[in-house]
Amino acid sequence: MRLARRRRRISDAIPSRLAYGRQHNAEAASARLDWGDRYCRILVWSLAAFAIAGKGFAYLGKSPLFVTEIVLLIGLVMMIQTRAIIASLLNLPALLLVALMALALYHTVPFVPVHGVDALRDSVLIMYALFAFVVASLVLQKPQRLIEALSFLRWFTGVFVVIGPAIYILNSFPGAFLPNIAPGVPILSVRAGELGVHLCGCALLALVGLRTTSWRWIAALFVAILLVASQNRGGLLAILIPVILVLPFTRMWGKGLMAGFAGIMVLGLAYAVDLEMPSRNAEQHTLGERPLGARQAVDNVLSLVLPAENRQLGDTRAFRLNWWQDIVNYTVHGPLFWTGKGFGVNLAEDDGHVVGSRDVAPLRSPHNSHLNILARTGVPGAALWTAFLGCWLLTIMACARTAWANGDENWGNLLLFIAGYWVSNLVNASFDVALEAPMLGVWFWCQSGLGLAAVATYRAARSLPAVRSI
Numbered sequence: 001m002r003l004a005r006r007r008r009r010i011s012d013a014i015p016s017r018l019a020y021g022r023q024h025n026a027e028a029a030s031a032r033l034d035w036g037d038r039y040c041r042i043l044v045w046s047l048a049a050f051a052i053a054g055k056g057f058a059y060l061g062k063s064p065l066f067v068t069e070i071v072l073l074i075g076l077v078m079m080i081q082t083r084a085i086i087a088s089l090l091n092l093p094a095l096l097l098v099a100l101m102a103l104a105l106y107h108t109v110p111f112v113p114v115h116g117v118d119a120l121r122d123s124v125l126i127m128y129a130l131f132a133f134v135v136a137s138l139v140l141q142k143p144q145r146l147i148e149a150l151s152f153l154r155w156f157t158g159v160f161v162v163i164g165p166a167i168y169i170l171n172s173f174p175g176a177f178l179p180n181i182a183p184g185v186p187i188l189s190v191r192a193g194e195l196g197v198h199l200c201g202c203a204l205l206a207l208v209g210l211r212t213t214s215w216r217w218i219a220a221l222f223v224a225i226l227l228v229a230s231q232n233r234g235g236l237l238a239i240l241i242p243v244i245l246v247l248p249f250t251r252m253w254g255k256g257l258m259a260g261f262a263g264i265m266v267l268g269l270a271y272a273v274d275l276e277m278p279s280r281n282a283e284q285h286t287l288g289e290r291p292l293g294a295r296q297a298v299d300n301v302l303s304l305v306l307p308a309e310n311r312q313l314g315d316t317r318a319f320r321l322n323w324w325q326d327i328v329n330y331t332v333h334g335p336l337f338w339t340g341k342g343f344g345v346n347l348a349e350d351d352g353h354v355v356g357s358r359d360v361a362p363l364r365s366p367h368n369s370h371l372n373i374l375a376r377t378g379v380p381g382a383a384l385w386t387a388f389l390g391c392w393l394l395t396i397m398a399c400a401r402t403a404w405a406n407g408d409e410n411w412g413n414l415l416l417f418i419a420g421y422w423v424s425n426l427v428n429a430s431f432d433v434a435l436e437a438p439m440l441g442v443w444f445w446c447q448s449g450l451g452l453a454a455v456a457t458y459r460a461a462r463s464l465p466a467v468r469s470i
Helices: 002-013 026-030 035-053 067-082 085-089 092-106 109-115 117-127 130-141 144-170 192-207 215-231 233-249 253-272 294-303 311-331 347-351 369-405 409-429 438-461 465-469
Strands: 180-182
Touching: 035 067, 035 130, 035 144, 035 438, 067 085, 067 130, 067 438, 085 092, 085 130, 085 438, 092 109, 092 117, 092 130, 092 369, 092 438, 109 117, 117 369, 117 438, 130 144, 130 438, 144 192, 144 215, 144 438, 192 215, 192 233, 192 409, 192 438, 215 233, 233 409, 311 347, 311 369, 347 369, 369 409, 369 438, 409 438
Parallel strands: none
Antiparallel strands: none
């Protein structure tokens, strides 16, 4: 009976369009929040801060305990008190992930005496997966938290289409000033790839029908996507690929195609009039700094399939491809097949691909999280990583298909949205140092745990008639 009452509350709450923080009825308002509920609120607002403030929020704290590590440590304590740890492990993706984490520890611990904190810092690429188990355990303990997560996402996607691009542009204008929280790190800092991933989440939530939209919101979304298209090819693909994959599963495919056609027309018009905004150091065109304009957006799109005429775009692609090929050569075809180089070594220096001046710390890892795992853990680590990704996605989509077949459309759409947002992170991580940092790494692993918890919750609720009303 207790389980049935929980599922009925979920059934009643999922279609709600109320803003985050206003969805509680009189009964919920009078209920006493437990520590797990309080932590969930801390976690979702931390996610919002990572998306809006970016690296500026991640730098809060003092080495080695920054805000991410503090939130994670508290989460581990909350996970233990849920008594749902075993339940969160009873699926193949979770078991594969545990094996991958064990392998990551094996490639980290021996290097700590040599590389110190750098070894621990590099290992978070995989060890932040602890967030997945924290989220899964908390949702399994109290399924109502799945509704609170959806309410937060409705609120977040409503404001991010305006706030995210505004912060990015503020950091791009010549002479823009924001106080630094660390040398060279503004207190508000959003990168183009991060912007693209979250804009994709905004678009997907609307496409699957889990949030209402207005013409102002849609217009802001299109302008923001144009901004990403002009700045970052990885961020652009992080929007396009998941949307194209998700669209056929929704009832919005017709409207989606019309919106895409309208976007192309607007981009063509902007290209014709050479619409462009000034950007920081635009005349220097150093790596990663490009004009904010339609011509740059078109150049970026064309460079995905054609040889880049723009020297900067061509050099960027060649630099990445050369480094990636070197990694494949010394692992898949070389002596580090089984071991990789471990966590802690600076791959840019060790592989001979240092960029930037001597006054700036060189990039530690390649612009590809998947190849970073290959370089550091060898083929066994890359195989476990690939197996986890494939198994997770198949699990989510199989459950979504079951939900649609049973007439539980909103359940299927919720799972589809989580999968699409998750894929967007992976696409961006194929072109940037993304999962290695908390700004997107924490989001990715929380999405991973939320998806597995949603599958477990739906499977447990299938026999209840109330689930049909979701």
